[in-house]
Amino acid sequence: MIERNIRRVLDRYDAPDKPPERDAERLFSEMLRRIREHDWRKVPMSFVTRVASLVYAATHRFRDDLADIRRFLCAEIRAATRHGFLNPMVRIYIESYETGKAHTMELAEALQHSRSRIGARWQPLLENVPELLDAHNAPSALAAKMDRMPDPWHGLRSLGLHQPHAPGLMDAAHLEFLNVIEPQLTSLGEIERLLGWLKPDDRALRQVGAGKAIEVLLGHWRTRNPPAEIQSLLVDRLTQLYSHPRVNPHPAWNEVDPALVQIFLRWLMGADIRFLFRVLTEVERGHMWADREKFWWTLHEQGRIDEVWIAFNDDGHRAALSKLPTDARQNGRRFGRQVGDRDKSLLVMRIRNKIVIEGTFNFKVHFFKADQPRTPELYRPRYDVADIRNLPNVDAIAHLGDWQSRVLMALSR
DSSP, rough: OOHHHHHHHHHOOOOOOOOOOGGGGHHHHHHHHHHTTTOOTTTHHHHHHHHHHHHTTTTTTOOOOOOHHHHHHHHHHHOOOOOHHHHHHHHHHHHHHOOOOOOHHHHHHHHHHHHGGGTTHHHHHHHOOOGOOOOOTHHHHHHHHTTTOSSSSHHHHHHOOSSOOOHHHHHHHHHHHHHHGGGGEEEEEEHHHHHHHSOOOSSOOOOOHHHHHHHHHHGSSSOOOHHHHHHHHHHHHHHHOOOOOSOOGGGGGSSSOHHHHHHHHHHHHHHHHHHHHHHHHHHTTTTHHHHHHHHHHHHHHHHHHOOEEEEHHHHHHHHHTSSOHHHHHOOOOOOOOOSOTTOOOOEEEEETTEEEESSSTTTTEEETTTTTTTTTOOOOOOEEEHHHSSEEEESOOOSOSSSSHHHHHHOOO
């Protein structure tokens, strides 16, 4: 019970200080004055650690005019015995870490000199990761530890690192970990382990390095298709974590090789087509959709459909939402709504230079030129079939007789 309560306190209070930036210049001036005048009367330790947090922040750590403060802090680290100073400086080292940068090397060397005097707060981590204060090898040492953990996020916490997604050193360790784990990412278990590192339990999502993580998850499948279970897992979890690449996308998608984004979108199209007809079969019990599903699925498998979006009617929308995890419902849209007719759901597609809209029941397959100003766009949150029917279209084909052949002819024109 005592250990659990200690962990709760550390979780709450072990995050980095966030001093208001508007005070930074005043604090720097005051610190420089006291260094020049050797005036430390009535100076609380909180003032020094607050300045230290600021001077090593990303916006200030390379300023030449603040070099005297950084030199002073490193000298104090070498001489200090007070845990109230050394412990925050370890945290600042971890969070300001940048591979090969002078400020990181200087902090690491000073802290290594005073290693034995660092307080109990950091001693378990220093014992478990002896290379922590080795600025060259700390990221790879942490990555090697992570690779041996079934659950890296919780595993690192058990070593004494209470904020495994902290910036700085853990950003570098994250990239090293991706390099280590990449060859194993054809295994369902390894994929789930990496996904668990990116979003552990109900904790915050990893942001920095997320694009690289997506790339290593998708990279094995450039020239071959993954097993269905892996493809389904990647589609569901990556859209849940980082949203749809075309609908309110997370910035991580901008860091991913466009060729891999296209592969992922192709998987997503297939999943969405299957999802649409699965929901329709459930909510529209009086109608059979097998011929339409087979037709559009065949075109998808042939690579003839470029983009897909779904808009469900009210019943379909409720049923579709119920099939998504709670956080997936909140973190981004996987489909839109059709609001103009209670029994109409839509499959909106881009096929080469046309926008093609398939609808349920007696809604014809509508064809529009993709480059026309009034053509319906993909990925809208709402559609109205009455508006779509009233727009000028290239063709509209009813589901009668050999409707499939007429659709193929319309697509070829």
